[in-house]
Amino acid sequence: MSSCPSPLGVFRVGPAGYRIELIRHMVHRLRIVALLALTAGVVGACAEETPTSLDEELLPREPITLELRFPWADFGSNLAVFGGYGSPSELGSGVLANTFAGSLNARTLVRYGAYPREVSVRDTTGTTRPDTLLTFIGGRVVAFLDTIASTNDGPVTLALGATQESWDATTVTWATAVDTINDKRAWTVPGGGGVTPLATSVWDPAEGDSVWFELDSTMVAAWADTTNVNRGAIIELLTVGPRLAVRGTVLRLNTRPSLNPDSTFFLVSPQQTISFVYDPSPDPPPDGIRVGGVPAWRTVLDVTIPTQLTGPAELCAVVTCPVTLDPVELNFAAIVFRSRQPDLAFQPTDTIGIDVRTVLNRAILPKAPLGSTLVGSLGKRIGPESFGVDAGSEVEIPITLFARDLVAGEDALGQVPTKTLALLSVFEPVSFSYASFYGPGTDQAPFLKLIVTIGRAVKLP
């Protein structure tokens, strides 16, 4: 028997002694392991709560929060209005007007797709079979009207005609039928060219939201040829005064199948495209701000955020003036516009959304790329009354993130931020009407509103 040193002391080395000491050694280790685990568990299970008191004397001195307003000359420059974004065909709806607001005339143009070529028919024996020998014996164009956006209260008379000249849905205007690259053709008669009258109908909004025009087989057959670029329907308002909004149309075909000639089926030809033309087109505003419409208007302006604050007195009582504004001290920034009643023909009849985006390269306007929205996907919502009975009301467009980048001199990516903003409708185009605001040259020019919080530096105790 011998002995050997161990960190735990000296123990005997022998068959029995070794086994006993080994067991004791293991029990000892297990106790320590259990204790370590218990200690870590107990400590880890305890919740941490920072000592918190509401004693105001334990806080640094209160910062000051102020609202500062700057006139246009102190923050804005280079305001410009651009038009021509989008076309009426992108709206997916139409407009009808006859001397609305004393001047506006508008007509809706529609083109339908190919007629159905086959229909399942139950023959005289009662068996349902496909029938491709269809005879169109007539039809009707049904127009669906927006009773809210339309301005008439009583019945109005509408007329349906067939276009006789080729026209391009995406470029058609009151004056031109086609205005594509290297191909510009005016209507022979402004407003749709020569038109073949097809039918008239009376729409009374008290009876429903749709109006229809009956067609005979000749008229239906004339629109069956989809290669005919002249084909198309034009809807016109004959009653002088109102403005109507057309949500869409459909061509319903009265069809007689060969397998069951005694029956009449109603098939639908889808509306391929819808557009509208109007006159007169609004001129660019010489001293105002315009957003929306169709084709859409945008207003672009350069913004500078004042960073050297010399007042007011309550600010200078807290910090030494002039004080340099730090980005984190800018809590809120907005450009406040005052709404203006536009030309009555284009006055909004529904809430509109205005978007604000940065212009990434002003030099290539009006086709400059835009940055992400500053006001969210719905935009700044403005009710129609702001452009009517409440014209002159203040509309606040928040630009806090943009303003902070300008104050910091760099954006989130570390690049020099653009100072140019674009005001535009949330979607272009989104409505026939547009928003209008007073511009810099007026006594109701936009102003910059800043809410800043400025305090003394947080020092050591």
Next chain:
Amino acid sequence: MRRLIFAVALLLIAAPVGAQSIYNAAGLGFPSEPVDGRERALGSFGIGLWGSSLQPRDPGSTGMMVMPTAMFVAQPSWTTFDRKSEETGSFQGNRFPLIGVTYPLLNGMFSLTFGSFLDQHFDSQRDASISLPDTVLAATDFFEQEGAVSHLTVGYSRRVLPGAAVGINVGRYAGSLVRRLSRDFGPVTGISSIDPYQAGGFWSYAGTSVTGGFAADLTSVARVAGSVTWSSALDANASADTEAESGSFDLPIQYRLGASAVLTPGLRIAASMVRADWSGIADDFTSPTTVGGTGGFGVGIELSRASLLGKDAPLRFGYKKINLPFAFGPTAASETSWAGGFGLTLSQSNNLVLAAVDLAVERGTRSDSLLKESFWRATLSLRVSGY
């Protein structure tokens, strides 16, 4: 085993240092003594106790150790407070006041400890009403202070006589402080959302300390030990993006004296005291702060023959009183506590304790003329030797 101890130590170091007191907000914070469960139970300031002791404030006793030792200490606490009878509340948290190791080398004992010194965690808030031309905003100011000063020491101690040892520690103060004031405007009606305001700063602490001490066994029934800690100024260096300036705080010389004795074969007593004059730091604060001298004493007894499950489990009781260096009111704050606890020897060989755990539970109060706190504080420490 070493890997396990190391892993647990890392786990505890990585855990957040919790808060102990609203006095964290006073001056440089609340002083946090790096003592273990045995010393807490005996009302000791960590000096002059019998047996093995690894304490950064008692380098002399470290020289009396005969085996390498590792120790860590955990300290949960539960506190209620009453501020001028206007506000009451409670909070709880954990701290890890001390982690240390010793190892015999060059005929002496090297030590490395990482301990707490000042705790500064604190939150507060106030309501603000802001009048703007078109509306009145309701805002809330939040103030957060996250920080602590820790103390890292490296020491060497050795016996100079069969019953006497001396030692010296060189320490480095470290840590950081974040002070952040934010104003939150919450949901605002009639105006788009308003971004919160935030201001603050970050400072990192640096400083040096030297502690010299002795320990002497007077015959076999008594031990006496003393130490003196000198500290350089505690520099608080502001980060580059901190608007406020850096600072420097004078730390006092700390004197500690402790003794313990065997009265009867099963009864031991201990007493210790500490003294430090913090008055020199008053001019270093940017705002007026009540600064007092830290003077305190503690006494305790141990019933050393108690046992639990066949293992030695000495019972301990103690009382301690100490003045706090910083207070809210015009008069100094103080802390008093009664303690009870026990030790449990997990393993020993030839009268040498190889593994032991010590638990102390304290009930105490802290108060000045504006704030009173009552607390329960538990201290659990584990010593492992001979690894």
